[in-house]
Structure formats: C-alpha cells, structure tokens
Amino acid sequence: MKLHDSLIGLLLIAFGGWVLWQARGFPAMPGQAIGPSTFPIMLGSLCALGGVLLFWQGRRTSRGKLVWIHEGWRIGSRVGCVAVAVFGTLLLGITFETVGFPVGGTLLLSALFYTSGLRGLRWIAVSAVFVLTVHLVMTRLLYVPLPSGLLKGLL
Known part of the structure; x- marks a missing residue:
C-alpha cells in the first residue's frame, strides 16, 4: 500500500502537534533555560514543519490517488x-x-x-x-x- 505524500504530511503534522501538546505540561528547570520540554518541543516542531512541507509538496506535484496498493x-x-x-x-x-x-x-x-x-x-x-x-x-x-x-x- 502506498499513501499519498499529502496524507503522510498530515500524519506528521498531527504527530508534531500531539508532541507539542504533551510537552507543554513538562515542568521547568529552575535556573536553567533548557528543561525537560526542550527536546520534545524541538522534535514536535520539526515534525510539524516537515509535515507542512511534505503536504505542500504532495499537493503541488501529484494528482494521483490518495491510497493505492502497489503490485x-x-x-x-x-x-x-x-x-x-x-x-x-x-x-x-x-x-x-x-x-x-x-x-x-x-x-x-x-x-x-x-x-x-x-x-x-x-x-x-x-x-x-x-x-x-x-x-x-x-x-x-x-x-x-x-x-x-x-x-x-x-x-
């Protein structure tokens, strides 16, 4: 089965948003700028950004089916x-x-x-x-x- 790039992009956006939502509740480290939420926020942001780029690229270049089974x-x-x-x-x-x-x-x-x-x-x-x-x-x-x-x- 093959998924259209725009669907994979939407999944990455959803995953990145979920990671950002979860990381917002992590406690801050007193006296430090980098805390437990720093890495998850970076990861979630990069996933969401990659998802946006993949969604945009998929919609721009491909006009095929959204899901199909490869031979x-x-x-x-x-x-x-x-x-x-x-x-x-x-x-x-x-x-x-x-x-x-x-x-x-x-x-x-x-x-x-x-x-x-x-x-x-x-x-x-x-x-x-x-x-x-x-x-x-x-x-x-x-x-x-x-x-x-x-x-x-x-x-």
Missing part, C-alpha cells in the same frame, strides 16, 4: 513476511521473559528468512550468530539487561 504487495511471500514480522514480534513480546532474547530472536529471524525464501541450515546459523552477537554487545558492552530466558546461566 508488489500482491505477492504472497511478502504478505507472509509481514505477517511473520508482526505476529512473531507480538508473540516474542508476550513470551520475552520466559523464552529470552537469544532463543526468541533466533526463532523470529529464522522464520523471517524462511518466509522470504532463504532456507537451509546456513540461514539458521546466520540468525543465531547475529542474535547472539547483538545479545552479547547489548548485555556486556552497553549493560542493557536483556533476558536470557531458556539460556539463563549459559550467557
């Missing part, structure tokens, strides 16, 4: 990959503490490879090495507490 999305394997990515991520999120990042991430990435046509033990190994590398970097170097789940005590 590439009529291929079953692509729809399958999206389904695996969405539902696999939801399932991993629900079972994250029990299964853990290394096992769950490897299963999800292997399923994505399989659905996209990359089959064989090589792609399972690529999944395992990639997810294990990410896990070790996050837990050992960046001190992010990712759950080991089924591999607790091994990692």
Whole structure:
C-alpha cells in the first residue's frame, strides 16, 4: 500500500502537534533555560514543519490517488513476511521473559528468512550468530539487561 505524500504530511503534522501538546505540561528547570520540554518541543516542531512541507509538496506535484496498493504487495511471500514480522514480534513480546532474547530472536529471524525464501541450515546459523552477537554487545558492552530466558546461566 502506498499513501499519498499529502496524507503522510498530515500524519506528521498531527504527530508534531500531539508532541507539542504533551510537552507543554513538562515542568521547568529552575535556573536553567533548557528543561525537560526542550527536546520534545524541538522534535514536535520539526515534525510539524516537515509535515507542512511534505503536504505542500504532495499537493503541488501529484494528482494521483490518495491510497493505492502497489503490485508488489500482491505477492504472497511478502504478505507472509509481514505477517511473520508482526505476529512473531507480538508473540516474542508476550513470551520475552520466559523464552529470552537469544532463543526468541533466533526463532523470529529464522522464520523471517524462511518466509522470504532463504532456507537451509546456513540461514539458521546466520540468525543465531547475529542474535547472539547483538545479545552479547547489548548485555556486556552497553549493560542493557536483556533476558536470557531458556539460556539463563549459559550467557
């Protein structure tokens, strides 16, 4: 599915406005010009400004449909990959503490490879090495507490 640039611009304007609305209630820092609301206000303003520019550009240059489905999305394997990515991520999120990042991430990435046509033990190994590398970097170097789940005590 493809959205017209003007619709995406309207979404960016709405998001920027929502961020600005939320940031207005942040407390000020006594004695400092930069407070907790500074970054959200900058982000919201830039999103809204980008949305205005995208909306204007979309309305100026294009006269096509507002929403249409691209021919590439009529291929079953692509729809399958999206389904695996969405539902696999939801399932991993629900079972994250029990299964853990290394096992769950490897299963999800292997399923994505399989659905996209990359089959064989090589792609399972690529999944395992990639997810294990990410896990070790996050837990050992960046001190992010990712759950080991089924591999607790091994990692």
